Amino acid sequence: MARPGQRQTGARRPAPRDQRRVRDRGDVISVLARAVRELEAAARRGRVTPAVRTEFQAVALLVRQQHARILAEENSSPTHRAEQLKRLDGIATILAKTAVRAPALLTLLAEDAVVSDAARSLARDMLPAAEAEPLPEEAPPAEPVAAPAASERRVVPQSVVSRQLANPFLAPDFSAAPQRTSRPHRLAGWELLGPLLSSFERAGAGDSACTALPAPSSLRAPEGRQLMPHQAQLVAAAAAGRRTFLLADEPGLGKTAQALLAAEAANAYPLLVVVPNVVKTNWAREAGLWTPHRPATVIHGNGDTIDGFADIVVVNYEVLDRHVGWLGDFGFRGMVVDEAHFIKNRTSQRSQHVLELSQRIRTRTARPLLMALTGTPLINDIEDFRAIWQFLGWIDETKPLDELMEALEETGLTPADPGFYAAARRCVIDLGIVRRRKVDVAADIPARRIADLPVELDGPAGRSIRAAERDLARRMVARYETALAARASDGVVEGIDHDLVRRVARWELKDATTGEAGENVFSMMRRIGQAKAGLAADYAAQLARSAGKVVFFAKHVDVMDAAEETFARQGVRFSSIRGDQTPTSRQRNIDAFVKDPDVAVAVCSLTAAGVGLNLQVASNIVLAELSWTDAEQTQAIDRSHRIGQTEPVTAWRIIAAQTIDARIAELIDSKAGLAARALDGSDEEVSSSADVQLEALVALLTDALSASPQPPAGSPAGPT
Incomplete structure (x- = not known):
């Protein structure tokens, strides 16, 4: 007999033993956690049987149902609700990654996928008795996020599509977006943007342009890294609840690390980082150093290689127009704009895309982290502030927004009062302008330091250089194997013969020096320098x-x-x-x-x-x-x-x-x-330039030999 509210479907075969669930084995989330681990293990073994497919769809159905039920509970404390949602999110993430690993499961979550009767029946059997309740006859499918049709160039990377299909029950939750209420302001009739900008022009020499920051917190940096005091102050401000920053420290003071750790302190993930092309690889590298437990992905071109499940998404201004559609619907809780003076022209496409993304994040997320990083917020004139302030949500096209307007109201002044300009400037600074110079924090930083900036060599030049490097390695491997095969059998060395490696590297270096070799270490370094020239000059211009x-x-x-x-x-x-x-x-x-x-x-x-x-x-x-x-x-x-x-x-x-x-x-x-x-x-000098050249060739040959199995040294290199 069917339960009340259950559709009678006629005789039903009993579920296989491994699909049955005992109703008193704990709360439903614990049951789901055990089930999803079993599914993950099955997918890893490559055993996606019909029973696994049924259980996968049943778990997905219950995750959606439980997510909606917890959000609707009125008598649950916020702490308990947050804990339950966090547990569900963990289950959903495992389920999503399992679906990506097994395409046969991924299709079950497509928009037109129908939940089978067997999956719905198993879902009911999985519910503990205390929580058993009728399931809806057909759960409405989540609407996949589609790229806007406004631009023919816009793309949605396949990894993002996979994430959307695998995570329909984890679609971005915009329910906590701030609800703004308009109320009359004393200054509502005044034109305020002009006076606000003028307040910075009127500032006297030596007037501070840095908000008060708390004492450095006890935040522990990753092993092997150390925050300087001025960096720790900004991170402490984020930990204390501040969510908007115009970080205008001079170059060399570690703005990238500050932004990454501020995002960690604010739990502002997923985090979107918009940067110039020359530094996007460095951002991924710095994320690996400062937030190693947060996966970072870099968008190149159409984004074919990105990780749709990463916590940190790095994109450069030049390709932002292709990705602005899906980025706006991704559910970011934080956004960092590096070299923010790039958006000073509000009529430019890059500025409009950045402002559009900022607007979406601010209207859909409660208290997102927004950071504009630039060593020079002003390039030409005071108007350059407008786009940055608008990105941060301090102003819109015509007026100050709520937080800034309330601060101006509290001054009790109007633009007609002599003291208004100094007070207004302080109101803006206190929203989160942070400016430190090298001389201000000289005690924190060494008198001389070297900072590496890795760049990706894209395009034909980069591919040609990498191909030439592979050819050089293959040539040395062939030389090594020839020498190995011609050598007497005595003195056999297991694995790689490092003495022979060094001899081969010396032969190669000698040929390169005399010009007898084709592509060599010197010509390669020159080609690399040519390929880097434009990127290096672009960065120097920014500096x-x-x-x-x-x-x-x-x-x-x-x-x-x-x-x-x-x-x-x-x-x-x-x-x-x-x-x-x-x-x-x-x-x-x-x-x-x-x-x-x-x-x-x-x-x-x-x-x-x-x-x-x-x-x-x-x-x-x-x-x-x-x-x-x-x-x-x-x-x-x-x-x-x-x-x-x-x-x-x-x-x-x-x-x-x-x-x-x-x-x-x-x-x-x-x-x-x-x-x-x-x-x-x-x-x-202790070492000569030849030492570095030789060691570079030794390392190249050793890596190439390590990548493929080698016969014992002294034995024939090929078949006998």
Whole structure:
């Protein structure tokens, strides 16, 4: 006999033994937790039987039902409700990842999928007796998030589609969005945006533009990392409940780490990070260092390689137009905009997309974390503040929004009162403007530091470089195997013969030096420098706008030429210091950089300008190409880090990720440590450039040999 409310479907075969559930085995969430683990194990074994499919659909149905029931409970405490929802979310996440692993399960959650009678019956059997209740005859399918049709270029990556299909019961919950109520304001009849902007123009010299921050919290950084006091202050502010920041610290003060840990303190996940192309790889790297338990994914092109289940999604401005549709419906609880002065032109497409995403997040999420990061919020004039303030939700197109308006109301002043401008400026700053200079926190940071900035080499140039690196490795492997096969059988070494590896690397280096080899380590490094030139110059231009004068170092003339073309195209004035200049021309260019405030960048040859120059007018250096020794690198940095320098110096090394460039950077650093220990400050080199070149080839060959099984050293390399 059917229970009340249950549809009579005629004779029904008993469920298999492994599908039956005893009703008194605890609460329904515990039952679901056990079931989903069984499903996960079955999917891993590749055993997606009809019984597994039925149980999968039954669990999904119950998760949806329990989620709705908990939200509707009126007599449950907020703490208990939050705990129950968190448990359900954990079950749903496992279920979703299981569905992605097994396409046969993923199809059960498609929009047109029908819940089978067997799944509905099993769902009833899984309910504990105390919680058993009639299930709805047909659960309405969740509407998948579709990309807007406004732009033909817009895409929805397959990984995101999979997430949506696998997680219809975990669709973004916008029920907690703030409910704004309009009430009359004393200042409602006043035009306020103009006076607010003017209040910053009227500020006297030395007036602080930094809100009060709490004392550093006891937040523990990941192992091997350490927060500086000024960084910990901002994180403490986020932990205390502040949710909007215009973080305008000077470059080199760790804004990326502050943003990532502020998101952790605010639990602002999923987190959207919008950045310039040149730093998006670095954001993923920094996320791995500072929030290693939070998966991060980077959107390249159409997003074919992204992880739809990641906690941190990094996208660059240049491809934002393709992804703004699904990003707006993803359910982000936080958004960071790096180099926020990129959105200063509110009529530009990039600005409109950023503001659109911010608006969606603010209207759908209760107290989201919004952070604008820039070393220079003002590029041309005070109007540049508008777009940033609008992104943060402080103003809209015509007026201050609630929080700022209430702060202005509390002053008791109007724009007609003399004290209004100072008070209004303070109201804006207290919403979350944070500005520290290097000189302000000099005690926190070292006097000289090197910061690596990894970049991805996309496009044909990047593919060609990686292919050339593989060809070089294959050539050395063939040489190694030939030498191994020709050697006598005595002296057999198990695994890789590292002595032979070093000999092969020396042969390759000798051929490269004499020009007998084809593609070699020197030509590859030159090609990598050419591919990095535009990205390095773009970053130097950003630094120049943010922090003043920048020294740009490169090894090769064609890299310097490419950088100068980029500066000219962006309207950045520069002077060029090269080895082929006459002494008079060289000095004229040096004087232009040092004395002319409009000359923002000195483009210098690493070999010709690495000695004999005093460029302490700049505290930021960009190393577009790596030198072969730490001493050469240090000499370049010391053009700015010398007597007369009043600020800590930061050298930004542009590193081509996933190439031999990254390996060489590690080798230079290791040789630097050896020199420091052995010489204790001596200028004499412990290692030569040939040491780094050799070790780079050794590492390349060793990695290639490790990637494939090797015969015992001394035995024939191929079939006998």
